[in-house]
Each structure stands twice: as C-alpha cells, then as structure tokens.
Amino acid sequence: MKHEITLHVNGDEYPIAVDPWRTLNEVLREDLNLTGTKFGCGSGDCGACTVLVEGRSVNSCLTLAVEMDGREITTVEGLAPSGERLHPIQEAFVERGAIQCGFCTPGMELSALHLLEKNPKPTEAEIRSAISGNLCRCTGYNKIVEAVADAAGRMKPKK
Amino acid sequence: MTLSKFDYYGPKTVAEAVGLLGEIGEGAKVMAGGTDVLVRIRHRMLKPRAVVGLKRIEGLNGISCGPKRGLSVGATALLADVAAHRGIRRLYPGIAEAALGTANVQVRNMATLAGNLCNASPAADNAPTLLALNAELTIQGPGGERKRPLEGFFKGPGVTDLAPEEVVTAIFVPPPAERSGTAYLHLSARGKHDCTAVGVGVMLAMAGRKCRDARIFISACGPTPLRAPQAEQMLIGQVPTDKRMAEAGVRASGEALPICDIRASADYRCRVLGVLTRRALQAARDRAAKKG
Structure with a gap:
C-alpha cells in the first residue's frame, strides 16, 4: 500500500505517494529529480547520499521516505537555491580544489554545513571528525579539510 | 540493490506497536533508527513482511539523567544525543564514549542505543559499558511491562532474549556507585569508524586505596559481549596498580573467545585486548579518583 506523505525539500513542498520500502534517496533522485544527492554503498559507510533532516546529517539511503513525512530536508540543491550564487561552502570547495571526480562532494558539503552550523570555528581535528562518515575515493581529503576551514571564515555568523 | 518489498506501520504508542506485532505475526520487524535493519534488508539477510517503525511514538526518545535517579534512555533516543548529553558525559563518561565511538556522524544521527543492543552484534559498541554498569532493560509485551538485566540478554550473534511480540522501550542505568569510574576503548581496522574488532568496557569502584568492585565486559571477541x-x-580487594591492571588485562584476553575474521585475527584480538583492558581500567581508576 502506498503512503501519502508530504516532503519538505529545500523549502519546497512535495505531496507524493510512496511505496513503504522506498528510501529517501530513491524518492529524491527518481521522483523529485534531485540527483545531486548520490547513491554509493547503500550501507551507511560512504556518505555520498548525505542529506540534512531538520539540520542533522543522515544517510538518505538508510532512511525510509515514509518516515520523512513533514520533515525539513536539505539536499545539495538547497545550498545555492537561487542558482546564481554558490554557497560559501561550495565557493571554498571550488577555490581550494577540493573537488576531483565530484561524487563525494554533495555529501561532504552537507556534512560541512552540519558541522559549521553548530561549530562556526572548528579545529582541523573537528573537521576531520565531522567528515569521517564521507569517503572520497580520489583521496583528496587535505584539500577538503582546507576548504571546510576556509568556508568557516566565509560564512556569516547566524544571529 | 533496492530494498525488498514490505508494509510499513508507524504506531503512535508502544501498546499499538505491541498490538501490531501480534497481529502481523511472523515476518514483522521492529525498527528504531533503521541503520542495521535496512542494511540487513538491502543485503537480503532479512526479508520482513512488515516493518514497525518506533519513531512516531511520542516521548520514546527521552533521556533523563541525574546522580540520584540514574540514567534512563528511551528506545528512539539517538546515539548522537546520548554522546552529546552533558549529564551522561559527566556521570557516565564511558557510555558517552561508546556512543561517540559507534560508526560515523550520519549513522549516529539516525541510530539508537536500544537498536544497537537489540541488533545483538557481538561487536556492538554500546553493550560492554552498559553491561559493566548493570544496565536494565524495560520491555513491553502483550502481557504488560517487564524489566530484566542487560546481562544475559544476548544469546548469540543477532539473537536476544526478546520475544517476537516484545519491544524494548528504555534502558535504565543505576546511579553511579560512589568513587567509581567507567571507560570504553575499542579498535577497528580503519581509525575508529569501521566495525569494532576489539572493544572493552569497564567499571571500577574504589574503597580507600583498594578496588571494591570491578566489572569488565569485552566486545567482538566471542558470539556475544563477554x-x-x-x-x-584479580582486582577486587586489591590495590589497582598499573602492574595488577596489566595482569588483569592478560587474564581478560585469556577469557575471550575470539575468532579470525575479516576484521582481525584471533591472535591479534587477544594481544590487543590485554592492552585495551589495562588502559580502560587505568582510565576508570583515574576517573574514580577524581570523584574523591
């Protein structure tokens, strides 16, 4: 039996009927065409599917869409909603050369956002810990860590 | 690989969840955070007819912690919230360490303490410290509520004492004993993020210079936490010197039943367990001393 739910993704509402066994990752990519969120390992190890739910980073591949009814979801598409100006985290990733093949990038950026929203001035150790659930198989970790530190300086403090 | 097909139920009360488990019967699977259940479904190790999710049950994610009332963690409280909880970090640092040492950021934002126990992995990071602290489970079933010690709950890899129609609703930890300390240490193949290859949780209580009580539990070195x-x-009634703790560590590794698998060899596990046990005991002793 399909379940009628409403997903709130990047500020938009999507009333949708979903099969109970479908993951948030599948619904984002296949039904909503938000393919910025990737599918990697399917088991919570690689972090390519990371999205924020109510501001917290989760693996969308291990989240049932049916359990996301009414929850606020942020995907990489929500980082630069205007489509004109990149988010400071994205700017830092581009300028610091933190992107190689790009497959891990959306997840990395959302993990960075999850960190910086809570901790605007993280240490290097805190950054490395924050992205420990995101694997980069190009192994470009140093540039990514530098980019997150750089982004911390670019983001306006929330008050 | 997509998930196999199942029905989903999101009960709003524990009683409703227990009722559903009875109605659905065989093939019903209780799910809290889903980080184990959904991986097992994806890998075709589990093919439930129906998933009964606990997340919509109001109040089940509560954490209550105090020096007199002890610690109570609801079944859907997240590992991230356990790890970050100030009261837990102050009164039960070993529990916070074990929660923080489980998997990675995203998984801790979804997974629960109760789920980690009910999944009954021999490598469950949160089991040893809770066992060392005499934790108790609150379980709801068709006949009402029962409580049982966590010790003895694990029957084998993936197998617990829980009946099919029962749901663990909370984990209770008694108030910390006077002048006691806890610690959890673990190792895995890659940093601390991979599945634990060797883990040890300890509780040490002091009286004067001597050790009054000691509890040592090992993970990933047997079919259940041991x-x-x-x-x-070797420690109780003794002055816990570094030397004695090293000897106790060696003895603990002799009591383990490790196997060789993809994460470590049995020999490696035994050697490392001795060292980890010594270090965990030292940390617990130092914490007990700080409490005066």
Missing part, C-alpha cells in the same frame, strides 16, 4: 570474571577477581 564478561571477564577472572580478571575482575
């Missing part, structure tokens, strides 16, 4: 009673006896 107790090391001989190592405990």
Whole structure:
C-alpha cells in the first residue's frame, strides 16, 4: 500500500505517494529529480547520499521516505537555491580544489554545513571528525579539510 | 540493490506497536533508527513482511539523567544525543564514549542505543559499558511491562532474549556507585569508524586505596559481549596498580573467545585486548579518583 506523505525539500513542498520500502534517496533522485544527492554503498559507510533532516546529517539511503513525512530536508540543491550564487561552502570547495571526480562532494558539503552550523570555528581535528562518515575515493581529503576551514571564515555568523 | 518489498506501520504508542506485532505475526520487524535493519534488508539477510517503525511514538526518545535517579534512555533516543548529553558525559563518561565511538556522524544521527543492543552484534559498541554498569532493560509485551538485566540478554550473534511480540522501550542505568569510574576503548581496522574488532568496557569502584568492585565486559571477541570474571577477581580487594591492571588485562584476553575474521585475527584480538583492558581500567581508576 502506498503512503501519502508530504516532503519538505529545500523549502519546497512535495505531496507524493510512496511505496513503504522506498528510501529517501530513491524518492529524491527518481521522483523529485534531485540527483545531486548520490547513491554509493547503500550501507551507511560512504556518505555520498548525505542529506540534512531538520539540520542533522543522515544517510538518505538508510532512511525510509515514509518516515520523512513533514520533515525539513536539505539536499545539495538547497545550498545555492537561487542558482546564481554558490554557497560559501561550495565557493571554498571550488577555490581550494577540493573537488576531483565530484561524487563525494554533495555529501561532504552537507556534512560541512552540519558541522559549521553548530561549530562556526572548528579545529582541523573537528573537521576531520565531522567528515569521517564521507569517503572520497580520489583521496583528496587535505584539500577538503582546507576548504571546510576556509568556508568557516566565509560564512556569516547566524544571529 | 533496492530494498525488498514490505508494509510499513508507524504506531503512535508502544501498546499499538505491541498490538501490531501480534497481529502481523511472523515476518514483522521492529525498527528504531533503521541503520542495521535496512542494511540487513538491502543485503537480503532479512526479508520482513512488515516493518514497525518506533519513531512516531511520542516521548520514546527521552533521556533523563541525574546522580540520584540514574540514567534512563528511551528506545528512539539517538546515539548522537546520548554522546552529546552533558549529564551522561559527566556521570557516565564511558557510555558517552561508546556512543561517540559507534560508526560515523550520519549513522549516529539516525541510530539508537536500544537498536544497537537489540541488533545483538557481538561487536556492538554500546553493550560492554552498559553491561559493566548493570544496565536494565524495560520491555513491553502483550502481557504488560517487564524489566530484566542487560546481562544475559544476548544469546548469540543477532539473537536476544526478546520475544517476537516484545519491544524494548528504555534502558535504565543505576546511579553511579560512589568513587567509581567507567571507560570504553575499542579498535577497528580503519581509525575508529569501521566495525569494532576489539572493544572493552569497564567499571571500577574504589574503597580507600583498594578496588571494591570491578566489572569488565569485552566486545567482538566471542558470539556475544563477554564478561571477564577472572580478571575482575584479580582486582577486587586489591590495590589497582598499573602492574595488577596489566595482569588483569592478560587474564581478560585469556577469557575471550575470539575468532579470525575479516576484521582481525584471533591472535591479534587477544594481544590487543590485554592492552585495551589495562588502559580502560587505568582510565576508570583515574576517573574514580577524581570523584574523591
């Protein structure tokens, strides 16, 4: 039996009927065409599917869409909603050369956002810990860590 | 690989969840955070007819912690919230360490303490410290509520004492004993993020310069988390010097039943367990001393 739910993704509402066994990752990519969120390992190890739910980073591949009814979801598409100006985290990733093949990038950026929203001035150790659930198989970790530190300086403090 | 097909139920009360489990019967699977259940479904190790999710049950994610009332963690409280909880970090640092040491950021934002126990992995990071602290489970079933010690709950890899229609609703930890300390240490193949290859959780209570009580539990070195009673006896009534703790560590590794698998060899596990046990005991002793 399909379940009628409403997903709130990047500020938009999507009333949708979903099969109970479908993951948030599948619904984002296949039904909503938000393919910025990737599918990697399917088991919570690689972090390519990371999205924020109510501001917290989760693996969308291990989240049932049916359990996301009414929850606020942020995907990489929500980082630069205007489509004109990149988010400071994205700017830092581009300028610091933190992107190689790009497959891990959306997840990395959302993990960075999850960190910086809570901790605007993280240490290097805190950054490395924050992205420990995101694997980069190009192994470009140093540039990514530098980019997150750089982004911390670019983001306006929330008050 | 997509998930196999199942029905989903999101009960709003524990009683409703227990009722559903009875109605659905065989093939019903209780799910809290889903980080184990959904992986097992994806890998075709589990093919439930129906998933009964607990997340919509109001109040089940509560954490209550105090020096007199002890610690109570609801079944859907997240590992991230357990790890970050100030009261837990102050009164039960070993529990916070174990929660923080489980998997990675995203998984801790979804997974629960109760789920980690009910999944009954021999490598469950949160089991040893809770066992060392005499944790108790609150379980709801068709006949009402029962409580049982966590010790003895694990029957084998993936197998617990829980009946099919029962749901663990909370984990209770008694108030910390006077002048006691806890610690959890673990190792895995890659940093601390991979599945634990060797883990040890300890509780040490002091009286004067001597050790009054000791509880040592090992993970990932047997079919369930294991107790090391001989190592405990080497400490109780003794002055816990570094040397004695090293000896207790060696004894604990003799009490383990490790296998060789993809994460480590049995020999490696035994050697490392001795060292980890010594270090965990030292950390617990130092914490007990700080409490005066």
